Amino acid sequence: MSHLHKRFPPALRAPHMIPNLPEKHDGEALFSPEDALDAQGEGVPDLPPAILLGFQEHLTDHVEERAVEAVDIVRSQRCLVLSESVGYVPVHEVGIGAPVAATVAENAIAAGARAVVYLGGGAALQTDLDPRTAILPTEAIRDEGVSYHYLEHDDPVEATSDLVSVLDESLTEANLDTARGPTWTMSAFYRETVPEIRQYRDDGVLSLCMESAAIWAVCRYHDVATASVHGIGDYLDPDGWVPESEDNLIELLDPTVAALTEYVVED
Numbered sequence: 001m002s003h004l005h006k007r008f009p010p011a012l013r014a015p016h017m018i019p020n021l022p023e024k025h026d027g028e029a030l031f032s033p034e035d036a037l038d039a040q041g042e043g044v045p046d047l048p049p050a051i052l053l054g055f056q057e058h059l060t061d062h063v064e065e066r067a068v069e070a071v072d073i074v075r076s077q078r079c080l081v082l083s084e085s086v087g088y089v090p091v092h093e094v095g096i097g098a099p100v101a102a103t104v105a106e107n108a109i110a111a112g113a114r115a116v117v118y119l120g121g122g123a124a125l126q127t128d129l130d131p132r133t134a135i136l137p138t139e140a141i142r143d144e145g146v147s148y149h150y151l152e153h154d155d156p157v158e159a160t161s162d163l164v165s166v167l168d169e170s171l172t173e174a175n176l177d178t179a180r181g182p183t184w185t186m187s188a189f190y191r192e193t194v195p196e197i198r199q200y201r202d203d204g205v206l207s208l209c210m211e212s213a214a215i216w217a218v219c220r221y222h223d224v225a226t227a228s229v230h231g232i233g234d235y236l237d238p239d240g241w242v243p244e245s246e247d248n249l250i251e252l253l254d255p256t257v258a259a260l261t262e263y264v265v266e267d
Contacts, residue, residue, distance in 0.1 A: 037073065045072065047071060047081075056092065062250050069081045120249065122135060134230070136159075136167055137207060141205065143186035167227055183228065184196075
């Protein structure tokens with residue numbers, strides 16, 4: 001088990017000019033996720049207290065074989081119920097990226113989730129990490145747009161520390177290496193530039209994904225526990241992209257479910 005706690009420099013917390021109307025953070029939203037979930041007048045669905053957000057089709061296929069039931073959330077969103085404590089929402093069936101993930105997280109929270117965890121592939125920036133390592137991000141570089149509509153631009157966006165610890169213990173007991181440290185969330189897939197990759201690698205940033213900062217900001221706004229578990233899908237190296245086709249997300253599933261079960265039961 002390795003723990004990398006190096007924090008990225010404050011200068012990299014770029015002063016984004018989002019939102020255009022800074023006063024919006026104290027404003028009331030025009031409509032809520034509860035409005036959307038009850039649009040048909042059938043009430044808000046009841047989901048388990050811990051929700052995994054899934055981003056890879058092969059993981060969803062595996063979960064479907066184990067699910068005890070499926071619950072419709074809203075529109076094409078559904079929850080595969082694994083137990084009374086844990087459900088799995090396949091985000092990839094709706095789309096990709098921060099806006100989609102944030103919307104799904106909002107809906108899950110409105111339907112009763114008290115903990116929301118991202119379980120999916122991420123790109124490793126540290127090429128010395130073993131491919132089977134479970135990356136547990138602790139804080140996020142906010143390089144997307146969604147989080148700024150929930151939190152002030154200089155607010156740190158962090159995972160829930162005690163939830164990260166429970167996940168770490170469970171994954172370690174399953175004989176998996178873990179690494180904690182910063183992650184980078186950005187939405188421009190084809191603009192992951194060499195200077196950025198080099199800078200964040202040198203600063204000790206562990207991973208890149210398109211969703212974590214947005215999900216965490218939604219959860220912090222609603223006072224819901226949150227974390228991410230990144231399986232290494234590939235490696236980003238300034239000298240070239242290193243694809244890693246065999247991720248271990250299925251191997252990460254059981255210890256993640258066990259950790260979430262423990263977390264919400266004790267809560």
